[in-house]
Amino acid sequence: MAISGHWLDDLNPSQVEAVTHGDGPLLIVAGAGTGKTRTLAYRVAHLISQGIAPDRILLLTFTRRxxxxxxxxxxxxxxQETVSTRVWGGTFHAAANRLLRMYGKPARLPADFTIMDRADSEDFLNVVRNDLGLARTDKRFPRKSTCLDIYSRRVNSDDELDAVLKRYFPWCEIWLDELKTLFRQYVERKQQRYVLDYDDLLLYWHHMLQENSLAALMSERFDHILVDEYQDTNRIQARILEGMRCGNKNLTVVGDDAQSIYSFRSATVKNMMDFPSQFPGTKIVTLEHNYRSVQPVLETTNRIISQARERYSKKLWSDRKEGQRPQVITCVDESHQDEEVIRRVLEHYEQGIQLKKQAVLFRASSNSASLELALIRRNIPFRKYGGLRFLETAHIKDLVSILRILENPRDEMAWFRVLQLLSGVGPAIAASAFRHLQDNDFDPRSIASFPAPSSARVGLAGLAELIRDLSTAENSPPAAQLDRISKFYLPLLEKNYDDPHPRKNDIEHLGELAARYPSRRQFLAELVLEPPVSTGDFAGPPVLDEDWLVLSTIHSAKGLEWHAVYLIHAADGCLPSDLATADDDEIEEELRLTYVAMTRARDFLYVLWPLRFYTRSLADTHVYAQLCRFFTPEVLATMDRIAHDEAERGGDQFIPDMADHGIMDKIRDMWD
Known part of the structure; x- marks a missing residue:
């Protein structure tokens, strides 16, 4: 095939082969750090340069960014500057949102449906759970969060409910019939209110593609579909892609089977392994030239992943042949591990590696507790990835719920949240008010005629005035609507929350975010589909002297890279987690998780493990550990092993034989 642009000179031969592939299914097996982002981006560019219209290309990724x-x-x-606006680019859920609003009429979905986030879905499910009396059973019924986990696993894995319970929630098997009833009522209530949860977006898309006429209509819209991080897709996403290619087989997927680590979200590496059989005639291109790590790091990580039972064979290599061999460091205990990490972090800092270019990775969030205290004592700034997301904070959910009411007046959970912000309104009055709205065809303005008790009349009058004002400004920008809502909400913020001042800043940030969107509907959809993690998402570039050490779980670190990486608690029980060794598949995923952590390192890789560490799993106690099982003799042969004298002795200080000094006698004699 003819080269379509001088920009292809930036690619290596394997990348060119992938980028310039013609029609038909293509599987790009892209090892860690091998330039998959560039390859997929240039494939989009190549298709457009070959005459494919940008708006007939669908690019599916796992984040909007x-x-x-x-x-x-x-x-x-x-x-071509217009590429970014004309290509259909975004997440599976964002694409589903757009397509369901366009083609959802045969599924009886109105274009103004609203989307619940996880917290709202849990609350909605809990309302149904209480209405069915399942919270008042003799034996403890699963909590709302567990119920939603079960529902989501059933939807995304496409396994039957009894199979899901048996494998993942065995303690809930006795509730099989009750859970079926709960989920049926939950689905019916959502359909009556025209609200969808996160899983529904894919579920409706999948079922619509089972109808030949709809499948042909949606499939015909795109000449080419490209998918990033294919190893992290679930069964329903694989079936969606199959349905979307009933007209042609122009499907490109990129992934790394060695980095499939999200089975807890129902992702399955089998999608990638089975792709050639699902799409006969698939061309497979493997990317092995690593642009991230020095060769000594790759020697170790290649041997780590070679232990996988089922995988696409690849051996990563780098032009950066020289470098420090990875180190495995045996520590006496967690405090010793903290000291070793901090010493090396500061050494690299003095060598010119900023703190933010160094990362400490761990399997579980609790693994960093001791290190965090040590960093605070040493006055070393750090940021830990994880925690409460911006949209999950109570005050932001309050404001968003008011917007959801205006967008979809049938949104029961949004009404319940907003009404109970008002003085004198509890669950019973909120339920009565919602029935009043139902009797008035869900006209939000009818809240003004609700016969509220005297204690609630002032608050309801204010809400009714707000809804009347916004109903007359239906098409005003979402930022303007939020500004009016804020005037109503700020007195409630002062009344309902102890720390209103930082929350006011969040409300201002929400207004800044709303100003980027032309419509309320698009703003609400994007908030759920791509929520900002924190107010840091709104911040400008950091100042020059702003620096911090990165602390992160391995799952949160995927896709990132640092000059120096410290993998801590690399001991059996922590890595692999003792909660993830029930079968070979779980252990295999823990192996891939270890590989992901180690392949984040560009120049320096340190693997640390304490001989003794503190645990509170069953009781407050210390346990003795063994090095992570994945560090076999073959792997260790590529690493430098460091063990301090005390660690080599197992942490026990040597005490020579000494004469009896009569200590016991002296203590007894105190009471004579």
Whole structure:
């Protein structure tokens, strides 16, 4: 095939082979650090340069930012600025949202349906659970969060409910019939209110594709579909792709089977392994040239992943042949491990590696507790990835619920949240008010005629005035609507929350975010589909002297890289987690998790494990550990082993034989 642009000179031969592939299914097996983002972006550019209209390309990624970055690169390669706005780029759920609003009428979905986030879905499910009396059973019924986990696993894995319970929730098997009733009522209540949860977006898309006429209509819309991080897709996503390619087989997927670590979200590596059989005639291109790590790091990580039972064979290599061999460091206990990490962090800092270019990784969030205290004592700044997301904070959910009421007046959970912010309104009055709305065809303005008790009349009058004002400004920008809502809400914020001042800043940030969107509907959808993690998402570039050490779980670190990486608690029981060794598949995923952590390192890799560490799993106690089972003799042969004298002795200080000094006698004699 003819080269379609000088920009292809930036690619290596394997990348060119992938980018310039013609029609038909293509599987790109992209090892860690091998430039998959560039490859996928340039494939988009190549397709457009070959005459494919940008709006007939669908690019599916796992974050909106990833799609934006790929499309930005594609636009730069072919000097077409409109690429980023014309290509359909985004997450599976964002694409589902757009398609369901366009083609949802045969599924009886109105275009103004609203989407619940996880917290709202849990609350909605809990309302149904209480209405069915399942919270008042003799034996403890599963909590709302567990119920939603079960529902989500059933939907995304496409396994039958009894099979899901048997494998993942065996303590809930006795509730099989009750859970079926609960989930049926939950689905019926959502359908009556025209609300969808996160899982429904894919579920409706999948079922619509089972109808030949709808499948043909949606499939015909796109000449090419490209998918990033295919190893992290679940069964229903694989079936969606199959349905979307009933007209042609132009499907490109990129992934690394060695980095499939999200089975707890129902992702399955089998999608990638089975792709050639699902799409006969698949061309497979393997990317092995690593642009991230020095060769000594790759020697170790190649041997780690070679232990996998089922995988696409690849051996990563780098042009950066020289470098420090990875180190495995045996520590006496957690305090010793903390000291070793901090000493090396500061040494690299003095060598010119900023703190933010160094990361400490761990299997579970609790693994960093001791280190965090040590960093605080040493006055070393750090940021830990995880915690409460911006949209999950109570005050932001309050404001968003008011917008949801205006967008979809049937949104029961939004009404319940807003009404109970008002003085004198509890669950019973909120339920009566919602029935009043139901009797008035869900006209939100009818809240003004609700016969409220005297204690609630002032608050309800204010809410009714707000809804009347916003109903007359239906098409005003979402930022303007939020500004009016804020005037109503700020007195409630002062009344309902102890710390209103930082929350007011969050409300201002929400207004800044709303200003980026032309419509309330798009703003609400994007908030759920791509929520900001924190107010840091709104911040500008950091100041020059702003620096911090990165602390992160391995799952949160995927896709990132640092000059120096410290993998701590690399001991059996922590890695692999003792909660994830029930079968070979779970152990295999823990192996891949270890591989993901180690392949984040560019120049320096340290693996640390304490001989003794503190646990509170069953009781407050210390346990003795063994090095993670994945560090076999073959792996260790590629690493430098460091064990201090005390660690080599197992942490027990040597005490020579000494004469009896009569200590016991002296203590007894105190009481004579």
């Amino acid at each position: 990833a799609a934006e970055e790929m499309l930005r690169r594609a636009a730069m390669a072919i000097s």
